[in-house]
Amino acid sequence: MPMRQTGGTMIAGHWEVVVVGGRIAGASTAWALAPYAERILVVDASRATTFWPQQSTWDRSGNLAWAELGLLDTVLACGAPRTYGDTYRVGDEVVEREYPCEDEHSYRMSVSREVLDPALLAAACSRENVDVLRPAQVRDIAFDAEGRAGGVTVRHAGTDHKITCDLLVLADGRLSRNAGRVGAKAYRVVESPWFALLAYYENLPLPTDRSYFSLQDRSVLISTPCGDKQWCIALDRHQSLIDESGQHPVRSYDRMVRDDPYLGPAVAGGRRTTSVGGAGRLRMLRRPMSGPGWCLVGDVGYHLDPVTAQGTRAALVTTRILRDRIAAVGRVTDVDLTGLTDERDAALETEWAYTEQIVAPEQS
Ligand SMILES: Cc1cc2nc3c(=O)[nH]c(=O)nc-3n(C[C@H](O)[C@H](O)[C@H](O)COP(=O)(O)OP(=O)(O)OC[C@H]3O[C@@H](n4cnc5c(N)ncnc54)[C@H](O)[C@@H]3O)c2cc1C
Incomplete structure (x- = not known):
């Protein structure tokens, strides 16, 4: 499916949702939020051809998580046995x-990220109101007078563009710099x-x-x-x-x-x-899932060590929790994001405890 790539002149302006990161968490979130927003922009720093040495294998619970988001057919169409x-x-x-x-x-299934990630992004772009900007990097976040995240600065093709949004979703992975910019400090860390x-x-x-x-x-x-x-x-x-x-x-x-x-x-x-x-030298971590105008999905907010292969499922669960909160009110602009952290931590407690027990048995 051809990817709708947003050209330089069309970037600036207002998007209801900006999603930073366009891989498992970001692409799935754009897909899942599309029915509740007018325009969604996905900004991803990597090139489509980048080798992404992060495996993606999951078990029945992962299949259920794909199904809950309506993405299981997309995943099965990737052709993995x-x-x-x-x-x-x-x-x-x-x-x-x-x-x-x-x-x-x-x-169980395993799909290489070079196949899975583009398929998810193509599914998101099959929604008429989702656009992708790539390679492009979010370099700064703007806040209003009340401290609410309300926009980003995106560097694309050597130029900075200022964009405003109602909801900023960070899906930029475990090495995110933007989590620090919104003040999402890790409150639980386990060195692996x-x-x-x-x-x-x-x-x-x-x-x-x-x-x-x-x-x-x-x-x-x-x-x-x-x-x-x-x-x-x-x-x-x-x-x-x-x-x-x-x-x-x-x-x-x-x-x-x-x-x-x-x-x-x-x-x-x-x-x-x-x-x-x-x-290597990975850290399991939990950051708050939401704050005024922003939300974290995937590894950026909840990173599990890959040793138990639960990261994909965890990313999908965070996306589903955000989607359900927005679906309950019908529009991204009217949503109250408080309480998502507790909801997420409760939903993923089993995966965290299982992984921590292998990564740091003396701490768990
Ligand atoms: C070696 C390894 C093996 C793994 N094996 C498994 C496994 O078998 N099973 C499993 O379930 N999980 C596994 N995982 C974990 C799994 O890969 C992650 O949980 C999953 O990739 C999380 O996806 P994500 O979308 O949150 O983040 P990522 O896949 O990290 O994607 C983040 C995206 O954000 C982009 N980005 C970053 N900063 C910016 C910015 N400023 N502006 C714009 N874009 C930005 C990046 O370019 C990237 O495209 C493994 C991880 C590793 C490292």
């Missing part, structure tokens, strides 16, 4: 597991000792309806089919192992994959299609 079980290795023990069948949503790394492969001689997990001393190796003859192989590795080995994390990744009895022979027969990317 559904997995109904996995090969689960702990040391030398291997177990074949099947996922319990509760309903039609009882499967895990490194998350991944790369994509094609033509591996592996089943397309099963994933593979290998749990070893302070590391987890996961392979998931994520498209036609495509696989994502991810590694969560404890920082202490990286320090002990003295090896660059990317070299540890290569060695772990190569030495794995299941994945090693498979990757020897296939081809790696991306570089190895990922992140």
Whole structure:
């Protein structure tokens, strides 16, 4: 679907909603709020072709979250196979597991961000009133005399544009600078000792309806089919192992994959299609979800360590909470955003507790 890209001359002026960030949280939010706003502008700093080494795999609860937003068909159309079980290795023990069948949503999926994010943005743009500005960066936020966020300065093609809005949604991820600008200070932080790394492969001689997990001393190796003859192989590795080995994390990744009895022979027969990317020295954090004129969705407000693969679902839950609040009054201009933080924290308490217990067992 062609993306409606807003040209430079059309940017300035008033938009009812400005969404900063156009990936899982931002694109889903633009899609979900479109029925309640006249004009929505999505501003995203990245280029459409940027490799985004953040995996997106989820289980039944993620499928339910996509369905609640009306985006499950969009996600399924990305063409990733559904997995109904996995090969689960702990040391030398291997177990074949099947996922319990509760309903039609009882499967896992993984879609590469290079496929998923554009599909979500295209869905948002299929709403007539959503436009995308990219690559463009929100560099400043304007407040009125009462301290309410009422606009942004956007840098696009070397020029700054001033935009006003009724609602500013920050969906700019865990490294957001705009959260500080609206004064959304983290009130809960957990430092993570895990490194998350991944790369994509094609033509591996592996089943397309099963994933593979290998749990070893302070590391987890996961392979998931994520498209036609495509696989994502991810590694969560404890920082202490990286320090002990003295090896660059990317070299540890290569060695772990190569030495794995299941994945090693498979990757020897296939081809790696991306570089190895990922992140380390991460922090789980919670920031307030809303304030006067602004709201945070996705990682910027609620960041879970990737080790439990709950980030996608958490992002979708925050979007759904905002959508429901606005839907209850019918228009973004009339909405009262107070109390969203408590609602979100209650809705995601299980995911937080589960992740924190793995990331920092001594603190939880
Ligand atoms: C290595 C790794 C592996 C992961 N694996 C999983 C997994 O298996 N399952 C799972 O559920 N989750 C996983 N996650 C977490 C998941 O990727 C995130 O929860 C999810 O990407 C959050 O999406 P988001 O839209 O909030 O933020 P992001 O995907 O970070 O998107 C933020 C967007 O905002 C843009 N932006 C930033 N600043 C500005 C600005 N000033 N102006 C304009 N635009 C801006 C950025 O360019 C970017 O496009 C993983 C994360 C990592 C790092």
